Every structure is written in structure tokens, then in C-alpha cells.
Amino acid sequence: xxxxxxxxxxxxxxxxxxxxxRCSPKSGHDTVSWYQQALxxxxxxxxxxxxEEERQRGNFPDRFSGHQFPNYSSELNVNALLLGDxxxxxxxxxxxxxxxxxxxxxxxxLTVV
Amino acid sequence: xxxxxxxxxxxxxxxxxxxxxxxxxETRDTTYYLFWYxxxxxxxxxxxxxxxxxxxxxxxxxxxxxxxxxxxxSFNFTITASQVVDSAVYFCALxxxxxxxxxxxxxxxxxxxxxxxx
Numbered sequence: 640x641x642x643x644x645x646x647x648x649x650x651x652x653x654x655x656x657x658x659x660x661r662c663s664p665k666s667g668h669d670t671v672s673w674y675q676q677a678l679x680x681x682x683x684x685x686x687x688x689x690x691e692e693e694r695q696r697g698n699f700p701d702r703f704s705g706h707q708f709p710n711y712s713s714e715l716n717v718n719a720l721l722l723g724d725x726x727x728x729x730x731x732x733x734x735x736x737x738x739x740x741x742x743x744x745x746x747x748x749l750t751v752v
Numbered sequence: 753x754x755x756x757x758x759x760x761x762x763x764x765x766x767x768x769x770x771x772x773x774x775x776x777x778e779t780r781d782t783t784y785y786l787f788w789y790x791x792x793x794x795x796x797x798x799x800x801x802x803x804x805x806x807x808x809x810x811x812x813x814x815x816x817x818x819x820x821x822x823x824x825x826s827f828n829f830t831i832t833a834s835q836v837v838d839s840a841v842y843f844c845a846l847x848x849x850x851x852x853x854x855x856x857x858x859x860x861x862x863x864x865x866x867x868x869x870x
Contacts (some may be wrong), residue, residue: 672857681756681843681860682797695857727795731858741858743789743797 643732643744651750652720660715660747664732668742670694671713673705676727676746688713717749725751754779756846758861765834766869773829773864775844781805786820786827787845787858797843803827834868841865 644663652658664671670689674682684697688707707713711732717724727746755778765771777786788800801811803820811818815832831838845858 674858679862681758681845681862682858684857684859687857697857729795729797731797737856741787741799745794745796748795 643730643742645728645730645744645747647747648745649748649750651752654720654722654751656720657716657718658720658749660717660728660730660749662713662715662730662732662744664711664713664730665734665742668732668734669711670733670735670737671707671711672731672733672741673713673715674729674731675699676729678726682729685715720751722751725749754781754784754846754848754859756844756859756861758844758864760864761862762865762867764867764869767836768833769868770830770832771834771866771868773831773842773844773866775827775829775861777825777827777844777846779846779848781848783848785847787847788818788827788829789843789845789860791841791843791863793840800829800842831866834866836868836870839866839868 642665646661672687673685675685676682685699686693686705687695691707702718704716727748729746730744731741757776784805786803789797791797801818808820817830819828841863843860843863845860847856847858
């Protein structure tokens with residue numbers, strides 16, 4: 640049973656560009672949350688998707704947007720990249736009903752130059 | 753607002769020593785969940801434990817044990833007889849519990865980097 644898959648694993652972008660990160664949740668999980676982890680910091684909640692809609696959002700600007708597809712996979716889009724967007728982006732998938740179910744992927748390391 | 757404080761930024765111990773990682777939290781919710789995660793160099797967050805706010809029993813799982821004290825808003829994690837493989841960053845996290853719980857956002861501390869030397 641595959642866990643959470645994120646792609647790509649590493650990415651280098653130039654300031655001002657746009658980026659799309661992808662997440663395939665664990666089989667049977669229907670909710671996806673995205674977190675940003677800056678170097679030396681704890682992960683910070685960006686948003687959560689359930690039934691193809693954004694259900695919760697953290698304190699992130701509108702440059703951060705997302706999408707969830709009918710197969711529960713999700714994308715995180717960041718527009719007008721800033722140097723400060725450089726971070727590890729983690730996806731967590733959650734089964735119906737939540738509970739103990741947060742399963743994290745290994746993340747996408749984004750570097751903005 | 754919810755907040756998690758892990759005052760220890762880095763800890764270094766020698767193998768077989770016991771080590772305690774501290775976690776202090778703040779929340780106005782009466783029902784909430786506390787978590788510990790391990791993050792090895794690969795980056796993936798590995799779930800270790802979840803505790804709900806109504807269960808103050810300490811828990812032991814092998815070499816790991818957790819001490820939850822609501823009176824001091826602390827949820828400390830102890831590794832007994834540490835091993836080199838325990839080297840990682842450990843995060844304490846908090847979530848509010850609504851309607852079945854577990855699917856709400858996690859608020860993380862800044863983490864404690866544990867290095868276990870041979």
C-alpha cells in the first residue's frame with residue numbers, strides 16, 4: 640500500500656515564476672493538507688482540501704492556491720515566487736473521519752533564486 | 753490562538769543515555785489533540801503518538817514514553833537508552849478537535865534536533 644507520494648522531490652525556480660507541486664494521497668484517504676516548512680522551523684499549515692474544495696486555510700497570501708481532483712490527488716500552486724518561499728512543502732493525507740490518520744509525504748524541496 | 757513551544761533547539765547525547773524532549777502548549781480549546789512526530793533527514797514526518805486532552809495517562813511504547821500534564825500544559829517525550837537511529841528532529845504538535853477529530857490543522861513547534869552519538 641503506497642504512502643503519500645509527492646512530486647517533484649526537488650525544484651529550483653527563479654523569483655517571479657510560478658510553480659506547481661503535486662501530491663497523491665495514501666490509498667483510501669480523501670483529505671489532503673499542505674504544509675510549508677522553512678529551514679530550521681516547524682511545518683506551517685497552508686490549506687486543506689476535502690471533496691475538491693478548500694476547507695481550511697492558514698495565514699498564507701492568495702499567491703498560494705490549490706486544487707483537489709476527483710481521485711483525491713492535489714496540487715499546490717504558488718505564483719509570483721519570492722525568495723522567502725524557499726522551503727520544504729509537505730503534503731499530508733487523512734482518511735475519512737480523521738483520527739490517527741495523518742500520513743505525510745517526504746515533501747518537495749523548493750528553492751527560489 | 754494555539755501555540756506549541758519546544759524550548760530545546762538541539763540536544764546531543766551519547767548512546768544509551770535517556771533523553772527528554774520538552775513540549776509546552778497553549779490553547780483555549782477544552783478538547784484538543786497532542787502529537788509527536790519524528791523527522792529523519794529524508795524529510796518525511798513519522799507519526800509517533802496522538803493523545804487527546806481527556807486522557808492524561810502516561811504512555812509507554814518500547815523505549816518511548818510520554819508524560820502529559822494538563823495542569824502545566826506540557827506533553828514531554830522521553831527516549832530511554834537512546835540509539836544512534838533515534839537521531840532526528842522531533843516535533844510536538846497540537847490540533848483542535850471538532851466533530852470526530854483528527855482532521856483539523858496541526859500547529860507545530862519549532863522542533864528539537866536530537867543527535868545520539870555512538
